[in-house]
Structure formats: C-alpha cells, structure tokens
Amino acid sequence: MTEGQTSNVPFEGVDSCGCGCGCNREDLPWSGRGTDLPITGCRFSLYPMTDDFVSIILGALDKTDASFVWSQSDALSTVYRGKREYVIDAVAALFANAWRDGVHMALEGQVSRGCPGDVSGDSVLSCEGEAPNAATVEAATQPALAKLSLYPLGVEDYIDDIAKVWYLAEERGLNPTSIHYATRIEGSIRDIFTYFNDVCALMEQTVSHYVLHFTINVNSPTDEEE
Amino acid sequence: MTEGQTSNVPFEGVDSCGCGCGCNREDLPWSGRGTDLPITGCRFSLYPMTDDFVSIILGALDKTDASFVWSQSDALSTVYRGKREYVIDAVAALFANAWRDGVHMALEGQVSRGCPGDVSGDSVLSCEGEAPNAATVEAATQPALAKLSLYPLGVEDYIDDIAKVWYLAEERGLNPTSIHYATRIEGSIRDIFTYFNDVCALMEQTVSHYVLHFTINVNSPTDEEE
Numbered sequence: 001m002t003e004g005q006t007s008n009v010p011f012e013g014v015d016s017c018g019c020g021c022g023c024n025r026e027d028l029p030w031s032g033r034g035t036d037l038p039i040t041g042c043r044f045s046l047y048p049m050t051d052d053f054v055s056i057i058l059g060a061l062d063k064t065d066a067s068f069v070w071s072q073s074d075a076l077s078t079v080y081r082g083k084r085e086y087v088i089d090a091v092a093a094l095f096a097n098a099w100r101d102g103v104h105m106a107l108e109g110q111v112s113r114g115c116p117g118d119v120s121g122d123s124v125l126s127c128e129g130e131a132p133n134a135a136t137v138e139a140a141t142q143p144a145l146a147k148l149s150l151y152p153l154g155v156e157d158y159i160d161d162i163a164k165v166w167y168l169a170e171e172r173g174l175n176p177t178s179i180h181y182a183t184r185i186e187g188s189i190r191d192i193f194t195y196f197n198d199v200c201a202l203m204e205q206t207v208s209h210y211v212l213h214f215t216i217n218v219n220s221p222t223d224e225e226e
Numbered sequence: 227m228t229e230g231q232t233s234n235v236p237f238e239g240v241d242s243c244g245c246g247c248g249c250n251r252e253d254l255p256w257s258g259r260g261t262d263l264p265i266t267g268c269r270f271s272l273y274p275m276t277d278d279f280v281s282i283i284l285g286a287l288d289k290t291d292a293s294f295v296w297s298q299s300d301a302l303s304t305v306y307r308g309k310r311e312y313v314i315d316a317v318a319a320l321f322a323n324a325w326r327d328g329v330h331m332a333l334e335g336q337v338s339r340g341c342p343g344d345v346s347g348d349s350v351l352s353c354e355g356e357a358p359n360a361a362t363v364e365a366a367t368q369p370a371l372a373k374l375s376l377y378p379l380g381v382e383d384y385i386d387d388i389a390k391v392w393y394l395a396e397e398r399g400l401n402p403t404s405i406h407y408a409t410r411i412e413g414s415i416r417d418i419f420t421y422f423n424d425v426c427a428l429m430e431q432t433v434s435h436y437v438l439h440f441t442i443n444v445n446s447p448t449d450e451e452e
Contacts, residue, residue, distance in 0.1 A: 027389070028388075028389055028392060029403075029404040030404055041406055041407060043405075043406060043407045043408060045332065045334070045441060047273040047275060047332060048275065049273060049274065049275060049276070049277075049279040050275070050276070050277050050279075051275075051276050051277045053275040053276075053330070054447060072406075073448075074405070074410070074448070074450060075371055075443070075446040075448035075450050076371050076372070076373050076410065076441055076443060076446075077373065077441065079405070079406045079407070081406065104279070106271065106273060108271070108334040108441070110375060110407060110408075110439065112406075112407045115407065118406075122406065145301055145302050146302070147302050147303065149336065149437070151377050151379070151437070153377070153379075162254075163253070163254060166254060177255075178255040178256055179269075179300070179305070180267055180269060180298075180305045180307065180338075180344075180348065181267060181269045181305070181336055181338045181341065181437075182269060182336075184300070184302065211375070211377070211407075213336065213439055215271060215302055215303065215334070217301070217302060220301040220302075221280060222299075222300070222301040224300060224301050
C-alpha cells in the first residue's frame with residue numbers, strides 16, 4: 001500500500017478526504033476505520049430518461065455479471081467494491097447493457113480508493129483472470145459524451161498527474177476540453193470506460209487516496225451547434 | 227479572500243485540487259488562472275426519468291429565475307456561477323419547478339469554490355437582496371432523498387469541519403447515515419438545499435477551496451424495506 005496508510009490509524013498529514021474521515025473521532029460513525037486492502041469502489045446511479053426506466057435498469061442488471069465485485073443498492077445509488085479493473089468492468093457493462101437506441105441515458109459515478117474512512121469488508125478481492133464482462137464492454141462502440149472531475153487527495157505535487165490524465169485523453173482521441181470544474185471528453189462507451197480505468201491506474205501509482213467523479217451520457221437530444 | 231490565494235498564482239502548499247490546476251503549466255489549458263473573486267459555481271444535470279423529460283426540463287427552466295447567476299449549458303450539464311446563495315437558490319428552484327407528481331427525478335451536482343484553476347469571468351456578482359426564487363424554494367416541501375460527498379481541499383485539519391457538517395444534518399432532522407463514499411440524508415427539497423447552502427457557508431469559513439458533490443432524488447420507486 002502507499003505511504004501514510006495503516007489500518008485503523010488516521011491518515012496524518014496533508015490528506016483532505018471529504019467523504020467522512022475522522023478515524024480518531026469516537027463521536028463520528030467512521031471512527032477507527034482505515035484499510036490496507038487495495039479496494040476500489042464505484043458508487044453510481046443510472047438514469048434512463050424514459051417511462052420504461054425500471055425495466056431498462058432491471059434488464060441491464062440481469063445481463064451484467066457482477067460476481068467479481070461486492071455490490072449494494074439503495075434508493076439513490078449502487079456501489080461496487082473490489083479490484084479496480086473488475087469494478088470498472090461491471091459499471092461499464094451495466095451501462096452498455098442498458099443502452100437502447102434512441103433512449104437518452106446517463107450514468108453518474110464516483111470511483112474512490114484509499115479513503116481513510118474506508119473499511120476492509122464489503123469487498124471481493126479473490127477473483128483473478130479476465131473481467132467477466134470484457135466482451136460486452138469491447139463491443140460497446142456506441143458514441144458517448146462524458147465529463148470528469150478528479151481529486152487526488154493528500155499530495156502536494158499532483159500537477160504532473162493531472163497533466164498525464166489530460167494528455168492521455170488527447171492520445172486516446174477523446175478530444176478533451178476544459179470546462180468549469182471538469183474536463184469534458186467524447187468517444188465510444190468502451191473507450192471512455194477504458195480511459196477511466198487507466199486514469200484510476202495512474203492515480204494508484206502516485207496517490208494513496210483519490211476520487212474520480214464522472215458523468216457519461218448517450219443519445220443526447222441537445223444540439224450543440226445551436 | 228482566504229489564505230494562499232492570489233490571482234494567477236498557483237495555489238502553493240497542500241492543495242490537491244483535481245479539477246485541473248497547474249496554473250504555472252503553460253502546456254495546460256488552465257495555465258495562468260486563479261481568481262480572488264468570491265465565485266461559487268454549481269455544475270449540475272437534471273434527470274427526469276420519463277419520456278417527457280425534455281418538456282419537464284424546458285418548463286422548469288422557464289419558471290426559474292436565473293438572472294442572479296451566470297449560466298451555460300451543454301449536452302452534459304449546466305453550470306451556474308455567482309454568489310453562493312443565488313447559485314443554490316437557482317438550482318433548488320429548478321429542481322422544485324421540475325417536480326411532477328409520480329415522476330422519478332434526480333439532480334446530480336457539484337458545488338465548487340476556490341479552485342486555483344478558476345477564472346474571474348463567467349460570473350454575476352453584482353446582485354443584492356432576497357434570492358429571486360426564495361418563495362419557490364420555501365414552498366418545496368416535497369420529500370426527497372439525497373447523498374453528499376464533501377472535499378475540503380488544501381487543509382490539513384479538516385476533521386472539525388466534517389464533524390460540523392454531520393452534526394448540522396442531525397440538528398436539521400435530516401437523519402444522516404454513513405454509506406461508502408458518501409453521507410445519505412432525507413428531508414424536504416427545501417430543507418435539503420438549505421442544508422447544502424449552509425454546508426457551503428461553513429466551508430467558506432475555513433477552507434479556500436472545497437467541492438461538494440451531491441445527488442437529490444424524488445419519487446423513487448425503490449422500496450427499501452424489501
């Protein structure tokens with residue numbers, strides 16, 4: 001694991017995690033937490049903008065193999081936790097499986113790893129081999145738009161990381177543009193999620209705690225030439 | 227303005243803004259940025275889960291007075307920028323104006339202030355007085371669910387702030403619960419957005435740069451007692 005992180009010890013130093021740290025505050029519900037395990041999580045919500053949204057979501061869940069991740073849903077969102085590549089694989093596949101021609105749909109998500117408020121449980125880390133939905137994701141060539149906001153936490157010198165993430169988007173032909181509070185990209189569903197996976201992989205190399213917030217949408221009716 | 231922030235100078239020290247800093251990197255599009263102005267922004271997307279989503283969104287935009295903020299929309303999201311209370315007022319009113327009985331709808335947003343990659347333009351800061359949609363927001367008593375993830379950036383000692391934000395939710399009767407990567411709350415549309423406004427006000431007192439990511443939804447078909 002990366003520097004500064006041991007189980008059940010508050011993350012000292014320059015961390016500024018906002019998802020609820022305070023591991024040494026006994027009055028807060030996340031008191032005493034922390035994990036050494038390489039758990040990546042993605043909390044996300046799927047929004048098909050159609051009267052038929054329930055069956056689209058349930059249908060997509062049926063087709064998606066989420067056996068390589070731990071999962072929990074509530075009335076607001078679902079969270080997958082486990083090895084990063086399998087978490088991204090499952091989210092990408094769910095989105096691809098929910099795609100329906102002509103239906104405008106978005107997925108809003110946050111990928112998080114290394115939060116000092118995290119726990120060692122609620123995860124699956126025992127799987128190996130090819131991601132179970134790899135073929136589905138590979139076939140997801142439908143065009144999509146996306147935006148991302150990346151928070152590398154707890155490090156002073158993060159500019160090179162941010163630059164790498166920008167250049168990676170350029171190299172991948174995702175046409176990044178800078179907008180207030182985010183970076184916008186465009187590409188296929190497959191290429192965008194592959195990029196998110198690689199952004200996360202980059203972050204793992206240099207920061208112990210990061211959060212990537214993203215939106216991806218398809219079949220938008222908005223005509224931006226207007 | 228708060229410590230460490232002057233125009234066009236990179237934020238030194240422990241900042242770990244991920245929305246694209248690197249003000250001294252001439253190869254990046256946000257080179258040379260920074261602002262002293264008290265601009266708060268909210269980038270958000272509205273998701274009515276119905277075939278009728280376009281007319282719901284356009285209808286809500288028609289009814290919402292966004293004259294106290296600067297605004298720009300694209301195919302993914304809209305951003306409002308200006309004084310915090312007016313930004314939150316406009317977003318809350320848009321959501322309240324879009325509410326339709328029986329229609330499941332969500333709004334996903336990020337409130338941001340103090341990013342060293344920010345600019346002084348694209349904002350309205352000249353307005354005073356009562357927020358233009360105050361009556362609409364006050365009347366928004368419909369029940370809603372929400373989650374929030376708060377990132378106070380650039381400070382070492384933020385735990386007290388996070389604790390205050392948690393306790394504030396308890397005091398307001400919003401029944402906060404800790405979930406992976408976020409805090410969940412429930413209350414009326416009005417009370418939830420009032421809370422978001424107050425969280426942002428708290429953050430302004432102690433950190434120069436924060437981001438609050440949130441989701442709010444209404445009329446969810448999910449039965450959590452199952």
